[in-house]
Amino acid sequence: MSLVKDITSRDENFAEWYTDVVKKAGLVDYSSVKGSMIICPYGYAIWENIEKILDQKFKETGHENVQMPMFIPESLLNVEKEHVQGFAPEVAWVTHGGSDKLEERLCVRPTSEVLFCDYYKKIIKSYRDLPKLYNQWCTIVRWEKTTRPFLRSREILWQEGHTMHATEEEAVNEALRMLHIYEDFQRNVLAIPVIVGKKTEKEKFAGAVASYSLEAMMYDGVALQNGTSHYFGNGFAKAFGIQFLDKDNTLKTPYQTSWGVSTRMIGSIIMVHGDDRGLVLPPNIAPIKAIIIPIGDDEPVLNATHLVCDELKKLNISYKVDDSNKTPGFKFAEAEVKGYPVRIEIGKRDLENGEVTLVRRDTLEKIKVSMDEVASCLTSLFDEIQKNMYDTALKRRDQMIYEANTWDEFQEIAKSKPGFIKSNWCGDEACENKIKDEFSMKSRCLISDEEIHTNCVVCGKKAKYRLYFGKQY
Amino acid sequence: MSLVKDITSRDENFAEWYTDVVKKAGLVDYSSVKGSMIICPYGYAIWENIEKILDQKFKETGHENVQMPMFIPESLLNVEKEHVQGFAPEVAWVTHGGSDKLEERLCVRPTSEVLFCDYYKKIIKSYRDLPKLYNQWCTIVRWEKTTRPFLRSREILWQEGHTMHATEEEAVNEALRMLHIYEDFQRNVLAIPVIVGKKTEKEKFAGAVASYSLEAMMYDGVALQNGTSHYFGNGFAKAFGIQFLDKDNTLKTPYQTSWGVSTRMIGSIIMVHGDDRGLVLPPNIAPIKAIIIPIGDDEPVLNATHLVCDELKKLNISYKVDDSNKTPGFKFAEAEVKGYPVRIEIGKRDLENGEVTLVRRDTLEKIKVSMDEVASCLTSLFDEIQKNMYDTALKRRDQMIYEANTWDEFQEIAKSKPGFIKSNWCGDEACENKIKDEFSMKSRCLISDEEIHTNCVVCGKKAKYRLYFGKQY
Numbered sequence: 001m002s003l004v005k006d007i008t009s010r011d012e013n014f015a016e017w018y019t020d021v022v023k024k025a026g027l028v029d030y031s032s033v034k035g036s037m038i039i040c041p042y043g044y045a046i047w048e049n050i051e052k053i054l055d056q057k058f059k060e061t062g063h064e065n066v067q068m069p070m071f072i073p074e075s076l077l078n079v080e081k082e083h084v085q086g087f088a089p090e091v092a093w094v095t096h097g098g099s100d101k102l103e104e105r106l107c108v109r110p111t112s113e114v115l116f117c118d119y120y121k122k123i124i125k126s127y128r129d130l131p132k133l134y135n136q137w138c139t140i141v142r143w144e145k146t147t148r149p150f151l152r153s154r155e156i157l158w159q160e161g162h163t164m165h166a167t168e169e170e171a172v173n174e175a176l177r178m179l180h181i182y183e184d185f186q187r188n189v190l191a192i193p194v195i196v197g198k199k200t201e202k203e204k205f206a207g208a209v210a211s212y213s214l215e216a217m218m219y220d221g222v223a224l225q226n227g228t229s230h231y232f233g234n235g236f237a238k239a240f241g242i243q244f245l246d247k248d249n250t251l252k253t254p255y256q257t258s259w260g261v262s263t264r265m266i267g268s269i270i271m272v273h274g275d276d277r278g279l280v281l282p283p284n285i286a287p288i289k290a291i292i293i294p295i296g297d298d299e300p301v302l303n304a305t306h307l308v309c310d311e312l313k314k315l316n317i318s319y320k321v322d323d324s325n326k327t328p329g330f331k332f333a334e335a336e337v338k339g340y341p342v343r344i345e346i347g348k349r350d351l352e353n354g355e356v357t358l359v360r361r362d363t364l365e366k367i368k369v370s371m372d373e374v375a376s377c378l379t380s381l382f383d384e385i386q387k388n389m390y391d392t393a394l395k396r397r398d399q400m401i402y403e404a405n406t407w408d409e410f411q412e413i414a415k416s417k418p419g420f421i422k423s424n425w426c427g428d429e430a431c432e433n434k435i436k437d438e439f440s441m442k443s444r445c446l447i448s449d450e451e452i453h454t455n456c457v458v459c460g461k462k463a464k465y466r467l468y469f470g471k472q473y
Numbered sequence: 474m475s476l477v478k479d480i481t482s483r484d485e486n487f488a489e490w491y492t493d494v495v496k497k498a499g500l501v502d503y504s505s506v507k508g509s510m511i512i513c514p515y516g517y518a519i520w521e522n523i524e525k526i527l528d529q530k531f532k533e534t535g536h537e538n539v540q541m542p543m544f545i546p547e548s549l550l551n552v553e554k555e556h557v558q559g560f561a562p563e564v565a566w567v568t569h570g571g572s573d574k575l576e577e578r579l580c581v582r583p584t585s586e587v588l589f590c591d592y593y594k595k596i597i598k599s600y601r602d603l604p605k606l607y608n609q610w611c612t613i614v615r616w617e618k619t620t621r622p623f624l625r626s627r628e629i630l631w632q633e634g635h636t637m638h639a640t641e642e643e644a645v646n647e648a649l650r651m652l653h654i655y656e657d658f659q660r661n662v663l664a665i666p667v668i669v670g671k672k673t674e675k676e677k678f679a680g681a682v683a684s685y686s687l688e689a690m691m692y693d694g695v696a697l698q699n700g701t702s703h704y705f706g707n708g709f710a711k712a713f714g715i716q717f718l719d720k721d722n723t724l725k726t727p728y729q730t731s732w733g734v735s736t737r738m739i740g741s742i743i744m745v746h747g748d749d750r751g752l753v754l755p756p757n758i759a760p761i762k763a764i765i766i767p768i769g770d771d772e773p774v775l776n777a778t779h780l781v782c783d784e785l786k787k788l789n790i791s792y793k794v795d796d797s798n799k800t801p802g803f804k805f806a807e808a809e810v811k812g813y814p815v816r817i818e819i820g821k822r823d824l825e826n827g828e829v830t831l832v833r834r835d836t837l838e839k840i841k842v843s844m845d846e847v848a849s850c851l852t853s854l855f856d857e858i859q860k861n862m863y864d865t866a867l868k869r870r871d872q873m874i875y876e877a878n879t880w881d882e883f884q885e886i887a888k889s890k891p892g893f894i895k896s897n898w899c900g901d902e903a904c905e906n907k908i909k910d911e912f913s914m915k916s917r918c919l920i921s922d923e924e925i926h927t928n929c930v931v932c933g934k935k936a937k938y939r940l941y942f943g944k945q946y
Contacts, residue, residue: 065517
């Protein structure tokens, strides 16, 4: 059981626990390339599932996939001023091709707004060309100084949607529509109860009019921004000179959105659901939903294993059989590290009663079921596990959201309790900065549906907004 | 019908015809980034189909997907000497991260042998760790001076498999197994009759012991290397110090393969099957198998259109309805440019006889079918089109393969007839070079199953090999 012993306790040292789990579950390995990670088969299989499910949603909502260049000439990056200021400090620059110095250096895309705008300028001429609903799955590069697997990496696998619309209203709706597709996905597939809302001016994306984000709370109370959707107005479109002839025969500038999620979501799955035994995967995203462990190699055991496999195959449930020559105890521990939602133990004694044992990864509960009920039982068990994982995460998160109405309350909570603080704010960046400087807590997002009758938690003036504050990864 | 008029005739100027087709069919567009193309939705949808079909084959044969870094530190690229000499002249170098100069420059991967070896060194310790059967779908970069969409681009979307085996035999078998998976795919899905065989020493991949390639002949008789599979022996493994403890308790060096195909295959689909009206897509790879064109908007036409759509949906046949307000003639021409395998014309007059008209893209033949037979007719029609496209391409290719047994014959054919020349060769690189220098024809691949009883076509000495020569893209 050395696998389990090797995992640091998450209450003892959460950062070490995280690194132990990503490594021992076989999600990621380190490479000799500083700041770049290797995504191992098991980690990549999770990403493939994410990609498959989201890509289908994107297509159902009328989006088309394209592939833009991965390089951006410096002059093109410079077209939109706020944007270049936001990204230039963290891009990788290509200066030579073979042995020749390039006339103009190129950065490896940190995001592709300018590439899409450059293309849209070519292809958008008339209202008939709108909306343009494009998406791409690709790798982007941000030259981070310190990196952590999935959370902060120099190379990031992600998708980025970039759309253009005839009207402001349609573009705002698109940004919100995609935000809600992400929200549904994270709640129902990843079992992560995300808070969604608008970012403050200070925290919004470089060049956006409004940024919406999905904020997940990790086990340690720290926030992970699990995706964003931006409404750009027509700032980029103006900077790039994109215009279309509208139905009324006048030239207009279109309105733009972009939205993206990345492998960072895998980090959130680990840190929301994992425990001291390792990874815990929600059934709806697990590459392998059930691990079958035959105990011993007696004929009844082998026969029962075949029968169970056949049943799972019929129901299209992904499974794996661990028939290696490791000890059962080692196999159980390994199955727990890998976070397979259900373990099926097939042993001689159980079989004498016509039974096998199912072990839930989320609760570690053991359930004896008769052989002929394995398949039907599993299907409902996956639903139950999925629901329980979401409910548990939600309960835990809500217990770690605190309310602060005065600066004294805020300080008290910020110093003693990990989690989010729900509070009131006047809208002045100085107050937002004070919280950041004193407690390393950033505003997470605004809460739009609550009326404000209180005062700013920092300066005591009349509050304009309710919002969440929290430390972040 | 301006769309069709705008396409250069392929017999007049094949290069311009090609550029016209890729552009007007909406496969690719040019970007402001020199040497990098934009893959448009229709082109990317073809790539997604390629990826889906091949990825399933790879998984069925036990391969797992991973994601390696996209950057290679210069020192790592330098580990295997032949390999670095082959690739260093054509890589893009990253020298700065943000405003800081990097201590060691990094190239953007032109291929990932060294990255996989570096990783395999970490994870292969015992015979139990073998074989390792990894693949990745990614973008690679080669700093080409002159570029053409899909054929030669600075950025290439591809897959690269990299495997490690305990024995030489197993590794050779793997290289051949993947070669044959490619071959089946290209024949049965892309309807391209490829010639497969071993490359000569001169033409093999930098660092490989043996390279096998798939050689397709384009309409103009020029070869396109449509994929490769390499057996590396243990040269890389030795250079990287990869060793495993075998069953007999001795340390051994494993044997390696790599294999890849890229978006270049889309170029071959265009150049093998396309005609003066545009693209012609084999049904087995077409993102849209049938385009439905209602003629006019009378109620019987609209009703019939709905009925046909419902039928196709039931059979899971991908289709699109062109109900735009363009003229029928324009729609027909556009459908031909896009290469949809079948066009379904639904018109008032046909409907009076209870019929619609199917138009095959490959032969342009019109077939009247009764409304209730559309679906069943389509299914067999797709098979027929697929077969006809393959047979036509095969016949055409075989007509353009010539046999040369003397230098006079060789010169005569090389000067006057586009296509491949099947010939005999002593194995001396000087003879191979002479053909390359005088006729820009490279050896394509060896023919292994024919016995040699003749003399080298260049020097007249005893021949050791039979092989194909041909100009290439």
